[in-house]
Structures are given as structure tokens and as C-alpha cells.
Amino acid sequence: MQKLTRRNVITTLTATSVLLCPAVLNAHKDEDFSWGPSVDTSKPTGQDRLVMLKDRSEPVDVTDLGLGQVAVVGVPTDHPDYFSTGMVQYVAILRRSPSQIAAAQKSDRTATVEDQRYLVVNLVCPHKGFAIGITPMEDRPFACTKEGKRHHSIFDSWGFGVHGKSSGEYMSVPKYTLDIEGDVTKAVLTLA
Numbered sequence: 001m002q003k004l005t006r007r008n009v010i011t012t013l014t015a016t017s018v019l020l021c022p023a024v025l026n027a028h029k030d031e032d033f034s035w036g037p038s039v040d041t042s043k044p045t046g047q048d049r050l051v052m053l054k055d056r057s058e059p060v061d062v063t064d065l066g067l068g069q070v071a072v073v074g075v076p077t078d079h080p081d082y083f084s085t086g087m088v089q090y091v092a093i094l095r096r097s098p099s100q101i102a103a104a105q106k107s108d109r110t111a112t113v114e115d116q117r118y119l120v121v122n123l124v125c126p127h128k129g130f131a132i133g134i135t136p137m138e139d140r141p142f143a144c145t146k147e148g149k150r151h152h153s154i155f156d157s158w159g160f161g162v163h164g165k166s167s168g169e170y171m172s173v174p175k176y177t178l179d180i181e182g183d184v185t186k187a188v189l190t191l192a
């Protein structure tokens with residue numbers, strides 16, 4: 001079983017320091033968010049942890065994922081949907097924070113998930129298939145790495161498009177199982 005180790009790959013994030021300041025997060029505009037000019041559109045960025053699998057059936061222990069943190073699991077695939085991500089299926093698992101869970105009470109998003117404590121989604125944009133990255137915005141934690149007026153999709157903590165070309169669409173969900181013991185004394189993700 002793969003055990004996630006703390007491997008910080010956030011350093012590639014090039015969002016402005018203003019957007020990283022909690023005091024102004026609620027005041028941001030979606031169009032203000034930017035990865036910067038050097039972002040790679042073929043793979044996710046901004047995640048707390050990354051683990052690459054050779055075999056998709058290999059379980060990944062995500063027990064130590066903190067509230068609001070996102071881990072990404074990558075696995076080779078021959079599915080054409082992943083052409084723009086180098087034939088790698090990147091899957092994000094977000095352990096929702098209390099405010100991310102509370103946000104569901106104001107919407108119909110809860111109907112789309114099995115367990116409110118976690119969101120598991122493919123990091124491939126519903127628009128044209130470029131990679132989706134992890135933002136520092138708690139209420140909008142996912143954004144397409146392809147920017148510009150004809151792209152720039154941003155998604156909430158339920159994987160729902162709230163800005164850009166994927167507005168009104170959900171990020172796709174992979175087949176998976178998530179075994180959770182008790183109050184998350186153990187959490188193991190397995191892709192199908």
C-alpha cells in the first residue's frame with residue numbers, strides 16, 4: 001500500500017500574495033486568480049501531496065490528509081480523455097474543511113457525493129481537457145491551468161464550475177472506493 005508522505009509541491013504556485021491572504025480571500029474576483037505565465041497545463045499544481053501509481057488498484061492511505069488539504073494520485077491511462085495530461089489520469093482527493101461542508105447547505109451539491117467529508121474528482125477540465133490545479137481559495141479550490149478569456153474555469157469544493165467555460169458543469173468523478181474507519185481514524189482510497 002502506498003503511504004502518502006509529506007511532499008510539498010506547492011512551490012510552483014505563482015498566485016499573487018494578495019490572494020493568499022485570508023483577510024481578502026472573500027473579496028477576490030474569480031477573474032483575478034492566475035497561475036502565472038509559466039504554469040504547465042499538462043499536470044496539476046498546488047496540491048499538498050502527490051503520489052504516482054503504476055497500478056491503479058494499489059490502495060493509497062490518505063488518513064493523514066488534513067482538513068482542507070488536497071492530495072493527488074496519478075496513474076497511467078490509455079483513455080483519450082487524458083491526452084492533454086500526458087496520458088496520466090490525475091485524481092484529487094480533498095478532505096473538506098468545516099466551512100466547505102457548510103457551503104453545501106446553501107446549495108444542492110450534497111446530492112452528488114457519497115461522503116461529505118471528502119471529494120474525489122478527476123483533475124481534467126470538462127471544457128477541453130487541460131489539467132486542473134489546486135488553488136489557495138477555500139471556497140473555490142480547483143481551477144483549470146488553461147487561462148484566458150476562452151478558458152479559465154474555476155470550481156467550488158463540490159467540483160461544480162462557478163466561473164469560466166465550465167460554469168454549470170461538474171468535474172468528472174472516477175470510479176473509486178474510499179474506506180473510512182470511525183471518525184477518520186483510517187482512510188484509504190482505491191481507484192477502480
Ligand code: FES
Binds near residue numbers: 126128130145
Ligand atoms: S480547458 Fe479548462 S477552461 Fe478550457
